[in-house]
Structures are given as structure tokens and as C-alpha cells.
Amino acid sequence: xxxxxxxxxxxxxxxxxxxxxxxxxxxxxxxxxxxxxxxxxxxxxxxxxxxxxxxxxxxxxxxxxxxxxxxxxxxxxxxxxxxxxxxxxxxxxxxxxxxxxxxxxxxxxxxxxxxxxxxxxxxxxxxxxxxxxxxxxxxxxxxxxxxxxxxxxxxxxxxxxxxxxxxxxxxxxxxxxxxxxxxxxxxxxxxxxxxxxxxxxxxxxxxxxxxxxxxxxxxxxxxxxxxxxxxxxxxxxxxxxxxxxxxxxxxxxxxxxxxxxxxxxxxxxxxxxxxxxxxxxxxxxxxxxxxxxxxxxxxxxxxxxxxxxxxxxxxxxxxxxxxxxxxxxxxxxxxxxxxxxxxxxxxxxxxxxxxxxxxxxxxxxxxxxxxxxxxxxxxxxxxxxxxxxxxxxxxxxxxxxxxxxxxxxxxxxxxxxxxxxxxxxxxxxxxxxxxxxxxxxxxxxxxxxxxxxxxxxxxxxxxxxxxxxxxxxxxxxxxxxxxxxxxxxxxxxxxxxxxxxxxxxxxxxxxxxxxxxxxxxxxxxxxxxxxxxxxxxxxxxxxxxxxxxxxxxxxxxxxxxxxxxxxxxxxxxxxxx
Numbered sequence: 001x002x003x004x005x006x007x008x009x010x011x012x013x014x015x016x017x018x019x020x021x022x023x024x025x026x027x028x029x030x031x032x033x034x035x036x037x038x039x040x041x042x043x044x045x046x047x048x049x050x051x052x053x054x055x056x057x058x059x060x061x062x063x064x065x066x067x068x069x070x071x072x073x074x075x076x077x078x079x080x081x082x083x084x085x086x087x088x089x090x091x092x093x094x095x096x097x098x099x100x101x102x103x104x105x106x107x108x109x110x111x112x113x114x115x116x117x118x119x120x121x122x123x124x125x126x127x128x129x130x131x132x133x134x135x136x137x138x139x140x141x142x143x144x145x146x147x148x149x150x151x152x153x154x155x156x157x158x159x160x161x162x163x164x165x166x167x168x169x170x171x172x173x174x175x176x177x178x179x180x181x182x183x184x185x186x187x188x189x190x191x192x193x194x195x196x197x198x199x200x201x202x203x204x205x206x207x208x209x210x211x212x213x214x215x216x217x218x219x220x221x222x223x224x225x226x227x228x229x230x231x232x233x234x235x236x237x238x239x240x241x242x243x244x245x246x247x248x249x250x251x252x253x254x255x256x257x258x259x260x261x262x263x264x265x266x267x268x269x270x271x272x273x274x275x276x277x278x279x280x281x282x283x284x285x286x287x288x289x290x291x292x293x294x295x296x297x298x299x300x301x302x303x304x305x306x307x308x309x310x311x312x313x314x315x316x317x318x319x320x321x322x323x324x325x326x327x328x329x330x331x332x333x334x335x336x337x338x339x340x341x342x343x344x345x346x347x348x349x350x351x352x353x354x355x356x357x358x359x360x361x362x363x364x365x366x367x368x369x370x371x372x373x374x375x376x377x378x379x380x381x382x383x384x385x386x387x388x389x390x391x392x393x394x395x396x397x398x399x400x401x402x403x404x405x406x407x408x409x410x411x412x413x414x415x416x417x418x419x420x421x422x423x424x425x426x427x428x429x430x431x432x433x434x435x436x437x438x439x440x441x442x443x444x445x446x447x448x449x450x451x452x453x454x455x456x457x458x459x460x461x462x463x464x465x466x467x468x469x470x471x472x473x474x475x476x477x478x479x480x481x482x483x484x485x486x487x488x489x490x491x492x493x494x495x496x497x498x499x500x501x502x503x504x505x506x507x508x509x510x511x512x513x514x515x516x517x518x519x520x521x522x523x524x525x526x527x528x529x530x531x532x533x534x535x536x537x538x539x540x541x542x543x544x545x546x547x548x549x550x551x552x553x554x555x556x557x558x559x560x561x562x563x564x565x566x567x568x569x570x571x572x573x574x575x576x577x
Contacts, residue, residue, distance in 0.1 A: 003380075003462045003571055005499050005551050023474060024486055027467050027496050038240050041247040043221065045240075049199040053180035057171035058196055059203050061155050062093075065130045066204075069099040073128035075115050076105045076302070077135040077189070078293030080286045084230030085134035085157075085190040087261075087305035088223050092197040095218035096204060102126070105298045113425070113432065115143035115154075124150040131155070135189025135234075137169070138162045138177070139425050144169050157192050159236075160425055161407060184241035186492070190230030191245055194220065224249040225258040226305060232278045233286030235429070237492030246278055246488045261304040264317035265289065272558060278488035279495070288317070291324035294366035331367045334360070335374050338385070342375075352379070354460065355451035357444040359386040359394065369397035369430070376401065380462040382409075382451055386440065393422065394440060398431045403459045404451065406431040413446050420446065464551045464571050466499040472521055475528060477565045480554040499551045501575060502528075507541040515540045519550070519567065529557060530567035540572070547575040 008030040016028055017036040033039060049055060065072055072093060076086035086103040093101045104126070106119050114136035120143050123131055130153045133140065137156035144154050144167035154169040161176050173196055175182040187195070198220045204210060210217045228249020231242055238246065252258050253266065253276050262285070266273050269284040292301035300323075304316040338358055356375060363371070365387035372385040376399045384398040400406040410424040410431055420443055424433035435443050470479070489495035502519035505527060510516045515532040530552065532540075550569050557566035 002460075003464060003573075005464045005466050005549075005571065007468055007499075008465050021482065023470075023479070024482065027483075027486070030467060031493055041244050043244060043248055046244050047183050047241050049195045051180075051182045052173055052175060052192075052195060052199075053177060053182070054172045054174075055196065055199055058155050058157070058173050059200050061130065061153060061171050062196075062200050063203060063207070065153075066093075066096065066098055066209075070129035071127050072098055072101040072130050072132060073123050073126060074101070074103040075119060075123065075131055075133045075136070076103060076298070077113065078105055078298040079135075080233035080289045080293075080301075081189045081230045082135040083289055083293065083298050083301040083305065084226045084233075085188075085193045086302050088190055088193050088226050088230075089132060089134060089197065090302075090306060091223060091226075092201075092218060092220065095215075096197075096201065097209070097213055097215045103299075103302055105293070105302065115140040115147065115156075117142050117146035119143060120146040120150060120152070123147065124152060128152055133157060134193050135159070137167065138172070138174050139167075139423075141165055141167050143167070157189065157196055159187050159189050159192050161427070184239055186237040186239045186242055188231045188234040188236045188242075190227050190234075191236075191242065194223070194227050194245070221248065221252075222257075223259070225252045225262050228253070228278075229262065229281050229285055229289070232281040232488075232490055233289065235282070235491050238278075238488060238490040239492070243488055243493065246281075246490070250276055250278065250281075250488060259305060259307075260310045260313040261307050261317065263310065264304065264313040265320070267314065268317045268321045275484070275556065275558075277484060278490045282490065287327075288320045288324045291320055291327045294327055294370075295323050295330075295364075327367060327370075330364050331370050331374070334363050334367060334371050337363075338371060338375055339378070342379075352381075353448045353452070354455045355382040355384070355448050357384045357386075357447045359440055361388050363387040365389055365395050368395070369399070369432075372397050372399040381460050382406065382455075384447060386435075388437070389434065392437050394435050394437050396433045396435065398426070398433070400429050400431075401459070404454055409447075409450055409454070413443070413450055416450075417442070417446055464499075465494070465497065466551055467496045468498060469500045470498050470554075472526065475521065475526070475554075475565065477556065477563070480556050480565055483554055484556065495553055497551055497553055497570065499549070501547060501549055502530075504545055504548050507543075507545075509535075509537060509541060513537060515569075515572070517569070519548070528565060528567060530569050532569035532572050535572070542574065545574040545576075549573050549575055 010026050010030045013029045013034040074086045074089045076082035115133050131147055132155045134157050138158040138160050147154050156169040156172045158174045175185050228246045231246055254274055265285045271280045271284050289301045292298045307313040368385040368387045372383040376383040382400045382404055384396050386394040386396040389395040398406050405428040407426045414421045422434040483496055503523050505520050506518035508516050513534050515535045517530040519528050519530045551571040552567040552569045555566045555568040557564050
């Protein structure tokens, strides 16, 4: 895999905000920020909910159900977005006076994804009168039909791209459905749920609902920590609207005003709560929450978020942490198997397919998504990993690279080969599907062929976009703090990356696979700590290398009470001569 560093183009937009440093002006401009308005992070700058198509019908459904004291059942997904969406709905609807609200998350090993006819039957057995889907439902044509046939009403809230046909639900709230004018198409499922619940609270207030029933009117901001976690964990683009949601949630977590379950996840992940960033949500809290749905039952994660008892929440967070450790062990074993099967291809990389389709009969279907991500990162090409789902079916999880829309690719294959794919869905960068086990070889050929049509060799060059070089006066702890507070950074609003040549003063392996270094921009006069995670230990450390080209991010390192600047190295290559 070839890697090259390119500088981000910086458009001339004038002065965005005179209070910003020249460095921040440049960074924001390169991320299409052209006014200080786009940097506002208060909730009053959120897009207004009235533009969400289907909102009025959805609120009417909920008001009627609350008034009639009907049983509400939240049907979620088994990932972090689904878990946070489910917990948010249960907490908010209970606080708004629901007499009976519960959740049901399909176990991925028994039922698969979303509101299926089997889940509709199960909901009916539990006495549900109104089903509310969160983070799923837009493709549940048969499931909604089954629920309606059983006499239940269905409210679909989702953010996934719809297919050609929409479910015949009583109401649909999804910013990506046809005809919806809501400006933020990038919301996660938990964001959609937050908007719906906020609008419901406003309607109930106007109806004097809380006074009549002597209920304390809930403040939806109390649950923004949950919204932030689900938004970051689902890796949706951090547009202005999502940055506001994430920033406000992070502020609650940093100040200790978060749910006991989130507090417990912070504690068990050993993160510095006062300095929490979006990266911590995505790489520390999110995986622990996701581990329940990947290996066991997501009900554990949802109950952790719902829990009001800090001690019980701590116990559940520790269970999630144990599951996450098991997930990592399974994932590492699967990754080694996948890499071993690709060794022959790696020897002749010019013959390697532009897209990798992988399957091992003993792979764990709860971990194939992470496996696909790891292989994609190593070879920088789209990857689809399959696991045996039983009953003659394979379940696949796909990860893509920029330039290839994965869900659209599966739609193309489905059009060309009707019946080859049982079902599919997803986003541009990630998708899931099911096929018959006997169709694997045919699907693999179709997958590789379709990708070869859409990608070129240039697309398979991993380009690291840099915000340029930093001067010696900018390589400081103050700059690192400034950048940390300038976020939240994340998908489509990337954390600043810089590049430069440094003298390599010291190098050693720590933790078995991480390269700890001391770098100098001025041949030893200034020394800066740096670390590169998960390096190839057959290459590093290299005592013969005196100078290196690095792409890096500024980090604040806290160790045993000492705070120092550290470069978090994302790419490292030797400079000879």
C-alpha cells in the first residue's frame, strides 16, 4: 500500500473570527468554515425540528398513546447508536409520563437487524400497542406490515438511506427520506430521536400536559451525554448540527453531570473525565458499549445507560469492559487468520483485487465489522468480511474507502444479480448484508468486478491530508490545548494533522507494538516526545535511521501527574542521506 502526504488546500475566506489564532483560521477554512456562525456550539444554534418531514404525524401518535396510557415498545439496533437511541427514548418518555414503555433489541444471532416480522410477533406477545423504531425501520417493509396486521401502530425513526419503497408505517421521521427538508442529513439515529422527543416535549407543554398531571417538565439537555456518545460512536459526519450535539454532551460529561452509566464507562476506561474529547467517546466508551451487542445482548448496554444506581451501573460497565476484552481477543485472532490467507496476495500486490471479500467458517459474526475495518486500514481498499449465520446463510459487514459508496455498490450488485443478496443496507462507508452460503463465490466475483469498474489504482493510494507544518513556536502545550478545545473533531471534520521532518533522537518499543520516540525539529536543541501506535515491529525500531518524515497530531500527555506535549504519529517514514 502506497502512502503519501498532501497538504489541505486552504480557500481564501477572509477573517472568520478575529479572536482566532492564524493557525485556527487556516484549519477552519480548510474545513469549509467561512463564518463565525458555523463555529457556534450553543443549543439555540441547532436546526429547528419543524423541517423534519413526518414530525407532526409522529407527535400526534405519541400524544395519543401517552393520553391513552398505551404500552410503548422501543425497537432498537444492536450497536451503540441503537443502544443510546433506545435508552434516550425510554428515559424521556418515562419522564414525560408514559405509563408503560420498554425496549426490545433484536439479538443479532437470533433475529438479525431491525423490525422483522419475527420481532413484530414478539412485540405483539409483549402487549405493545405502539412500536417506535430507533436507528432502524426505514427498510423494514415486511416487519411494519406484520406489525400493522397484528393491530399495532408503528412509528419509524431512522437515519439510514431508504430504498425504493418505504414501509407503510403510521409515521416516519428520517431526515434522509424523500421530500424531507431538514438541513442536517448527517444525524445519527440518536439525534433523530432527540429531535422527536424535543418536539414532543414542546407540544405537551403547549397542551398543559405537565401541569395537568403534576409532572416535572423534563429538560432534554440532561440526556445530551447519551446523544453525544451515540453520534460519535456511529461515525456520522460531524456537520455543524452534530458538532453542537457532541460538544454539549461532552460538556456535561466533563463537568460530571452525566448519566451514572456513562460515568461508569468513563471510569472503567480510565479516561481523564475533565479532558474528555470526541475521540474518547469513539475509541473508549463506544467500543465497550458496542461489545454487548457484538458478543452477547445489547440489553446490558442499554440497561447500563438507564441505570440510576451508580454502584449497579459500575457493575454493568465492568461487565461491558470484560466483554470488550473478549471482543479484542476474538478480533485479533480473526485478523491474524485473515492476514495469513492474504499472504500470497500480499506477495504480488499488483494482483490483489481492488476489493477484498473474505470468509472463514469459524469467524464470529459480531466482530466481522471490526475485522473489515482492520483489513481495510492495512491494505487501503474496500473490504467485506463474512461469517456463518446458520440456516445456510452468511452475514457480511463491509467497510469502504473514500470514492466508493458501499451501499450504492451493493444496490448495483443486487440490480445486476437479482436474488443474489437476501437483504442489505447501510451508508457510504459501512454496510451489511446477507447471502446464501452457496452463493459466496458468485457474490465474491460480482463484488470484485463491480469495485474494479468504479475504482482506479490512484484511488488505492492512501493520502494523508495535512494542515501543513508547524513552526517551532507552535509546537507547544498551549497549541495542543487550543486545538483540543476547538473541536469536537471527528468524521468529515477531522482533527488537525501536521507534517514535518524531525531528527530521531530516541526510539523504543513499548506495550509490545507501539514505538515511543523523542523527536527534534532542530537537531537536538528541542526534544519532543512522540508515539506511533501499532507499528510494524519488524521495521521499527531502526537504529540506522537518524531523521524521519512524520504526519502527526498534537496531544496532551498526562502521566503520573506530569503534563507534557506529545506528538501522536499517524505516519512515519525514514529519511536517508
